[in-house]
Amino acid sequence: xxxxxxxxxxxxxxxxxxxxxxxxxxxxxxxxxxxxxxxxxxxxxxxxxxxxxxxxxxxxxxxxxxxxxxxxxxxxxxxxxxxxxxxxxxxxxxxxxxxxxxxxxxxxxxxxxxxxxxxxxxxxxxxxxxxxxxxxxxxxxxxxxxxxxxxxxxxxxxxxxxxxxxxxxxxxxxxxxxxxxxxxxxxxxxxxxxxxxxxxxxxxxxxxxxxxxxxxxxxxxxxxxxxxxxxxxxxxxxxxxxxxxxxxxxxxxxxxxxxxxxxxxxxxxxxxxxxxxxxxxxxxxxxxxxxxxxxxxxxxxxxxxxxxxxx
Amino acid sequence: xxxxxxxxxxxxxxxxxxxxxxxxxxxxxxxxxxxxxxxxxxxxxxxxxxxxxxxxxxxxxxxxxxxxxxxxxxxxxxxxxxxxxxxxxxxxxxxxxxxxxxxxxxxxxxxxxxxxxxxxxxxxxxxxxxxxxxxxxxxxxxxxxxxxxxxxxxxxxxxxxxxxxxxxxxxxxxxxxxxxxxxxxxxxxxxxxxxxxxxxxxxxxxxxxxxxxxxxxxxxxxxxxxxxxxxxxxxxxxxxxxxxxxxxxxxxxxxxxxxxxxxxxxxxxxxxxxxxxxxxxxxxxxxxxxxxxxxxxxxxxxxxxxxxxxx
Numbered sequence: 172x173x174x175x176x177x178x179x180x181x182x183x184x185x186x187x188x189x190x191x192x193x194x195x196x197x198x199x200x201x202x203x204x205x206x207x208x209x210x211x212x213x214x215x216x217x218x219x220x221x222x223x224x225x226x227x228x229x230x231x232x233x234x235x236x237x238x239x240x241x242x243x244x245x246x247x248x249x250x251x252x253x254x255x256x257x258x259x260x261x262x263x264x265x266x267x268x269x270x271x272x273x274x275x276x277x278x279x280x281x282x283x284x285x286x287x288x289x290x291x292x293x294x295x296x297x298x299x300x301x302x303x304x305x306x307x308x309x310x311x312x313x314x315x316x317x318x319x320x321x322x323x324x325x326x327x328x329x330x331x332x333x334x335x336x337x338x339x340x341x342x343x344x345x346x347x348x349x350x351x352x353x354x355x356x357x358x359x360x361x362x363x364x365x366x367x368x369x370x371x372x373x374x375x376x377x378x379x380x381x382x383x384x385x386x387x388x389x390x391x392x393x394x395x396x397x398x399x400x401x402x403x404x405x406x407x408x409x410x411x412x413x414x415x416x417x418x419x420x421x422x423x424x425x426x427x428x429x430x431x432x433x434x435x436x437x438x439x440x441x442x443x444x445x446x447x448x449x450x451x452x453x454x455x456x457x458x459x460x461x462x463x464x465x466x467x468x469x470x471x472x473x474x475x476x477x478x479x480x481x482x
Numbered sequence: 483x484x485x486x487x488x489x490x491x492x493x494x495x496x497x498x499x500x501x502x503x504x505x506x507x508x509x510x511x512x513x514x515x516x517x518x519x520x521x522x523x524x525x526x527x528x529x530x531x532x533x534x535x536x537x538x539x540x541x542x543x544x545x546x547x548x549x550x551x552x553x554x555x556x557x558x559x560x561x562x563x564x565x566x567x568x569x570x571x572x573x574x575x576x577x578x579x580x581x582x583x584x585x586x587x588x589x590x591x592x593x594x595x596x597x598x599x600x601x602x603x604x605x606x607x608x609x610x611x612x613x614x615x616x617x618x619x620x621x622x623x624x625x626x627x628x629x630x631x632x633x634x635x636x637x638x639x640x641x642x643x644x645x646x647x648x649x650x651x652x653x654x655x656x657x658x659x660x661x662x663x664x665x666x667x668x669x670x671x672x673x674x675x676x677x678x679x680x681x682x683x684x685x686x687x688x689x690x691x692x693x694x695x696x697x698x699x700x701x702x703x704x705x706x707x708x709x710x711x712x713x714x715x716x717x718x719x720x721x722x723x724x725x726x727x728x729x730x731x732x733x734x735x736x737x738x739x740x741x742x743x744x745x746x747x748x749x750x751x752x753x754x755x756x757x758x759x760x761x762x763x764x765x766x767x768x769x770x771x772x773x774x775x776x777x778x779x780x781x782x783x784x785x786x787x788x789x790x791x792x793x
Contacts, residue, residue, distance in 0.1 A: 201512070202537065208693065208694060208697050209694065209696075209697025209698055210697065210698075212694070212697070223547045223548040223549060224548055224549060225549050226513065226537065226539065226547070226549045228537065231693075231694050232666060232693065232694075233693070233724070233725060233726075234666075236534045236537070237534040237535055238534060238535060238536050238537045255725075256693055346708070348659075348709065348712065355543060355545075365698075366697075366698035366699075368702075369698040369699045369700075369701050369702055370698055370701050372702075373701055373702045373705045373706045374702055374706065374709060375688065375699065375702045375703075375706070375709050375710070375712070375713070377686065377688050382519065382542075382543065382544070382567055383519060383520065383523070383542050383543075385520075385783065385786055386519050386520020386521065386523075386677075386783065387520055387521075387676075387677035387680040387681055388677075388680045388686065389782060389783060389786065390680050390681050390684055390780055390782055390783065391679075391680055391683075391684045391685055391686045392686075393782040394684045394775070394779075394782065395684045395685065395686070397657070398659065398685060398686050399686070401659065401686070401712060402686070413544070414544060414566075414790070415544075417790070418786075418790070421786055421789060421790070425782060425785075425786065464705070469701055471700060471701055471704040471705060471736060472696065472697065472700060472701065474736075475696055475700065475729075475732055475736065478732060479725070479728070479729070479732070
């Protein structure tokens with residue numbers, strides 16, 4: 172295991188990211204609309220699953236829904252500032268007279284946005300999750316943020332590197348497809364985990380959430396023995412007092428599969444969140460390295476973008 | 483292939499379902515909130531992907547988000563009327579003084595709702611998709627509905643049974659995991675297709691949408707040869723003029739995989755939608771039968787519900 176892998180070091184730089192203090196100017200608004208794709212979009216999904224006081228919509232397409240108007244707090248998130256879909260959505264917002272807030276390292280988005288939080292460049296979008304997420308937390312959840320606690324949570328995750336490496340090794344050696352289940356308040360982390368397997372580990376992964384999973388995917392898991400053997404089962408534990416915690420036990424019993432349980436540590440939801448972000452990043456980077464891949468290499472996505480922009 | 487399978491016959495009864503004319507009383511509202519799980523919840527997801535004039539939130543958990551208040555048009559969808567999560571959400575709505583609209587065949591939801599559309603009982607939730615969806619379309623999209631056209635679209639799908647059976651056979655014989663890609667306006671059908679594979683065919687399935695897929699899952703698809711061979715690739719074609727149509731070509735080129743293309747037929751979006759609903763239902767039921775399973779059998783889910791309610 173090469174802990175000197177440059178990508179590993181970058182992923183480990185999350186402590187720097189949580190120090191960002193920038194926030195947007197507040198104003199009255201009816202809803203929050205966050206546009207972003209892939210690694211830049213996942214911060215919006217995570218925020219939406221945490222913040223319940225106002226409606227939060229995540230837009231992950233070329234088009235801004237018709238209902239989004241001036242009374243929405245609109246934020247475009249694109250690490251490079253040049254994500255085609257996000258630029259398209261931000262331009263539609265401008266045309267409707269909606270103020271465009273942006274979190275970006277530069278690019279076209281910096282030029283067209285009205286209020287911009289600039290984050291350091293030189294990373295890949297998925298490495299910059301905390302840079303993209305912190306301005307949302309700073310603006311809308313400032314009262315519950317303490318960065319000493321967040322740093323403690325990150326250090327806590329980092330201290331588990333043996334455990335994390337052990338899980339990564341088991342996944343890679345199994346040659347199976349990671350299957351991820353979670354529940355509130357960490358439902359969005361199930362999707363983040365999946366996409367990190369995709370990009371960092373070059374593995375497909377299947378992610379679902381409870382209790383919705385109990386209404387469909389539990390069927391093949393219980394009845395199709397051949398197919399259920401194709402997966403490696405992981406669980407990101409959500410709220411322990413939720414009924415979904417009980418449902419998770421039942422999934423294990425009914426399917427006869429033991430899930431590797433990832434239990435977030437921390438004394439509040441944000442500490443647990445940052446514990447998980449770092450834990451899952453380390454795990455997927457390690458799985459990439461152990462699988463013989465370069466976790467940083469996503470040239471395939473970059474080439475696609477170039478091909479699209481040529482047309 | 484046993485076309486006399488009773489479940490097959492029921493699935494084929496969609497023509498009856500689209501005749502339902504009930505709609506809710508209209509009133510001013512700021513957003514539409516639809517609570518529903520599994521087969522009863524998918525109608526909300528499909529509606530949300532079609533309707534862009536007002537914000538539509540789908541609630542698929544035990545809790546009604548804090549921001550949902552009296553100015554929301556709240557609809558609870560539960561075929562049985564006894565879905566634990568949906569009842570919990572509807573009760574929270576009542577406590578906040580929000581009017582509870584419901585689409586159900588009876589149960590507790592019928593008792594607690596303020597305005598109720600009763601649909602025929604005796605089906606499984608996933609078979610009743612059109613009963614659950616039509617009241618939403620009748621209430622909010624009446625102007626574009628013509629049921630002669632919808633019936634034509636359904637008949638068009640039914641006329642393709644040889645083609646459908648051929649695809650189902652290839653999937654089952656491959657012993658692979660269905661992988662589904664789609665894009666707007668049929669993004670929600672990607673999830674529906676997945677859940678129908680789960681329940682009707684007893685197969686796991688992976689579903690994703692464009693362009694988001696190009697930001698993550700394309701990586702293993704391009705680089706991990708061993709793992710990409712585990713999947714059987716299917717595409718539900720979305721809007722042909724969308725940039726995502728071009729992205730789909732690129733996914734095939736980059737991954738070297740040929741997708742089975744399912745092309746919705748019809749002269750407008752609702753015809754295409756009902757073509758797809760019926761096509762995918764038939765396909766997943768056939769895959770179940772060909773795989774040696776009873777498509778109707780979801781006792782595992784029913785047992786789970788019983789176990790949960792005992793606790």
